Amino acid sequence: MTAMLEVRDLHGGYGSVDVLRGVSLEVAPGSVVALMGANGAGKTTTMRLLSGLLRPSRGTILLDGVPIHGLDGSAVARLGLAHAPEGRRVFGPLSTEDNLLLGAYTWLPHVLGYRKAAAADLEAAYDRFPRLKDRRHQQAGTLSGGEQQMLAIARALMARPKLLLLDEPSMGLAPVVIQEVYRAILRLKAEGTTLLLVEQFARTALRVADYAYVMDRGAIAVAGTPAELGRDMRVVEAYLG
């Protein structure tokens, strides 16, 4: 079975500085893969390179066999990669429902008739995240942190993506809310969604992942299944010296 995502020797960064120095990883279809590491290790840079917000200086990225390195963000989205970015980044002035509708921009009609076409997917989103249904007409910027995170995930799912990138879903959230978010992630996993998850909380990530990579200073330090990593002290060291 070919990997849904195949990354080989990825280099890239901001300006002339390459933060990433040769990252290679794979995500099998239907699996949840975690990308972990301390701040500054390069996790978010990796995500931005994958979704097209940054151009790699070297290396290749294949999405379901199709090369996507060097493409614009919107082009990568059209090819089936959805990215719920770090910091949630919902469209604050727009309503919850509008945010969800825009998530499906790549396949909805752009002028009229889009509500009807999106009706089924919207219902599915509200089933997965009932709290969003209560707030469907509320301005997204006024939602709580946890609700915004769920909206960001739901918005990314509206694209019916082949691969979903989730960047730091727990950042800035209270522990109770983090639990709720991760329950939703587990449900997605049960439905067979292919997921690449960036998470700085190693224990949390290892609970849901099928496979995990630990980054340190722009490269992969350790990789393995949660069972293997649980036994490997290097994981802990990468965080606390």
Add this chain to the structure above:
Amino acid sequence: MDPQIIGQMLVSGALMGLLYALIAYGFQLTYATSRSLNFGQGELVMVSAFVALTFTNLGLPYGLMLPAALAFGALAGLGVERAAVRLALRQKSEGWIMLTIIVGLFLASAAENIWGRDDRPFPTPIPSDPVHLFGIDITPLELSVALGALGVMGLIELCKRRTLLGKAVAAVAADPDAAELVGISATRAVMLSYALSGMVAALAGVLVSPITTVGPTMGAVLVLKAFSVAVVAGLDSGFGVVLVGMFLGALESIASFYLGSGWREAPGLVLLILALAVRPHGVFGRAAIRKV
């Protein structure tokens, strides 16, 4: 002072002020998506008016001339975006300020040579007999300015809210990176906003020409006032431009009456400098927080 006369001046002024509001609205459209605007917008208004005049002289009836002129305006707006704005945005610089000034300068020169330096009358099918409303005389032309401006602004606002494309452009204005991630091309959104801005400028040109005649300097005069309105109302606000535009128009009428027609320009300019001094983000706009 006869309140009738003052009332007359205020109403006429306010209706003309809607013209400034219209051009200012065009600035808001491009500023929202790209934090840039066309410093040569006045020349765009002027050239579109001349092109409309040419269409009319070629025999096109008003009903066909108007959409043709609007189409020209949209194309011109796209041209400005491609030639003067896109490069600067890619480089994250403010070079578009100089480059749009340059494009405007070029258009001014071209217009002078193609159509000459004289002011020319603009024929219009709209009757010129004033209508009497609440004791004040309003000409159908002034009404056409008001209706045209409010109508188009209303229509664009409607499309912004009702169509998915409109929401997509609002998304780009709110967060261009996040918009890219859902498949909205920020570049296309900027192009669209410039096309609409150009179209709005062309409409302004067509609406005002029958009143003030078409001439090479008509745009420069209008656009400084539109700048005042846009800055005072806030470059990122909504309908504040309508109120501020009407206010400025009325103020100008008064200044012109009491101080002499040469001083007509002054209120707008003074207002702009004051507004920039006191509240750079406009009366209705929002201030941004610095992120380090």
Add this chain to the structure above:
Amino acid sequence: MRRFLLLRSAELLAVLLLAAVPLAVRNPYALGLLTLLAIYGVLLIGLDVSVGYLGQINLGQVAFLGIGAYTAGLLVAKLGWGLLPSAMAASGAALAVGALLALPALRLEGPQFALATLSFSALTGTALNELEALTGGAQGLSLTRPPLLGHVLESRGFYWLCLGALALVWVTMRNLLNSHWGRAFEALRDSPLATDAMGVGTYRHKVAAFAMGSGLGGFAGALYAFNFQYLQPQIFNYELMAMLLLGVVLGGRKSQWGALLGACVVVLLPNLLSSRRLFLTLSALGLAAALAAGIRGLRRGTGAFQSAAPIAATGLLAVGGLLVKHTEDWRKAIFALMLFAVMVGLPEGLMGFCSRFLAGLFRVPPAALPRPAALDAALPARPPAQGALLVVSDLMRTFGGVKAVDGISFQVEHGSIHGLIGPNGSGKSTLVNVVSGLYPASSGRILLAGARVRPGLVPMARAGVARTFQNLQLFGELSALDNVMVALRDVFRLPLPLVVTGLGRGEERRAQADALALLAFVGLEDQARVPARDLPYGAQRFLELARALARRPALLLLDEPAAGLAHPDVLRLIGIIRAVRQRGITTLLIEHHMDVVGELCDRVTVMDGGRMLAEGAPEAVKRNPLVLEAYLGAPEVVS
């Protein structure tokens, strides 16, 4: 020494040549052009201050030309003033108006600033036109050139006067821009944030720069009035402003030779346009140059548009020159196309291009730097003290509804290295931003050495706080040495009038010695002359540290100084921070690299969700279960 002599002799030669011209050439028209060249030279040097050094689009310079011209003209014609007094009054008037405009206008970002200056120009034009009783309005104002100290000035004499004025302005501005003033102007263009954080008031310097530029514009205006002896408001119009911008951009920003070159272009343009043959030759040359540059650019990977646009513009010039009847009529379009080609294809202007070319040919070594001062002179050791230097009490900072810092209290002891750690989004950077003065606190108190400080970057810097930034805020275009020199405190004591006469050189050398000492402290003394943006990333981080130390701070705030550093550089950083502590400087260190924190910190405060989670010695904190949970997540998360 060689470089200094070479440049000065070039300038001296140029002045002598220009002064000698009227003795050899009898053509009054040529003399008139040269006089105008001198006047525009002064005007463009003034414009270059805001366009080149501050990096702003200043659309108001033509208004200051007009204000100066009319002030001088009116004083001479209506009140019978002499030449020198009215010229001084004209500069003064323009400077005053410039300062008044600058106070509101310079709070604004680029586009709004351009708008404000544009409105100001239009307003000035209207005023000149409408105040007929005073200015004669559209009819114009006539005046006779007043005598200079009793001598009536004919065209030759007046030319020498203008040349003298240009030389005077040249020398004073050169001295000014080579001093710490010029450095401050460039610094605030590259990073207003860092400029403020280093205690150099950005706003104050911007206003001063703009006012100076306007004053020079007014001075040029007086000369203009005496030259033509007839003024009309229409002269000072948008078209002239466009020509002035063309002059500065084409000649080369941030360069006096560029301003002079630009003045040549502006003065010669009308002549250029009246001769079709000359025009075609020059546009053909321009087209050839654009093609060469464009093809080279495409090979190097420059964008398609950037390479093709100048070719299209110069091509249009050439083709247009062939087709149109009178090139005169298309003046504005020709300026526009020239400006467009230069802005896109040659942003550094002719002078920038020439100096690179000439530097390649002549290889003049730069002036030798002085020997580095002793470290004790540049960074004197602070006397040891007891107790807390920094006391933070119940500090809160909210953004919108979000509590980024939610009631935190801690103390930093004198002479210690205090670590601040916590997961992403815990509020560490916000806390440092509040302590350094970037944001005021929403509530709570900060005491520095027992005293409250006014909120704001500059007051905090003056009170003895220096910082580095998580995202580097270097002055990219300035050299490493200059970056450090901007931040030096209490070194530049000479008042402005003396700086302008060139007496600041001694101070300058001492400052260089101090800055070199600091660069040596972080290991960058060999890269003193390298522009900051060309330094490798690790060196840039160290440079920011050296710059902060130039403040001789009591409290040093380091925001993730080891971010992205390779391991050898991390070790070097640890050594430097230890040496900083030996000098008695207190350090508050935000870091994620746990080895750095463990090596250096006496005490560590852990933040989470805007609050303090734990505090203590690094070893104890590392083993604290709450801290582990904050970093790794709770043991049982998902049910």
